Amino acid sequence: MAKWQCEVCGYIFDGNEAPDNCPKCGAPKEKFQKLDDDAAALVERSRFSNNLHMELLTLLERAKEISAKGIEDALDPACVKIFEAMTTFAVDIQQRIKAELKTHMTKNKWG
Numbered sequence: 001m002a003k004w005q006c007e008v009c010g011y012i013f014d015g016n017e018a019p020d021n022c023p024k025c026g027a028p029k030e031k032f033q034k035l036d037d038d039a040a041a042l043v044e045r046s047r048f049s050n051n052l053h054m055e056l057l058t059l060l061e062r063a064k065e066i067s068a069k070g071i072e073d074a075l076d077p078a079c080v081k082i083f084e085a086m087t088t089f090a091v092d093i094q095q096r097i098k099a100e101l102k103t104h105m106t107k108n109k110w111g
């Protein structure tokens, strides 16, 4: 399926032709450019990986919430150590994911 990108806001629309108006910013149909086959394939390929990254971000947020409860519970120092390590790990991976997604956005691996 063809992909059309709004020149105003970057929204990518999947369809045989551009929409009458951009669903995000309202720009008219004339503001959409059809992506060439390579660009469209890169967007399609990247959607899967980007969705995995976003799913991990969500899971790590949950891991941080669970760890906070464990730290508060503080059954014993070994438990707290594990929960603190999980928090540090989750924050680190979340920041790496955000940096990676930023590079995807600037290299047309997004949309």
Ligand SMILES: [Zn+2]
Binding pocket: 006, 007, 008, 009, 010, 011, 022, 023, 024, 025, 026, 027
């Ligand atoms: Zn737009």
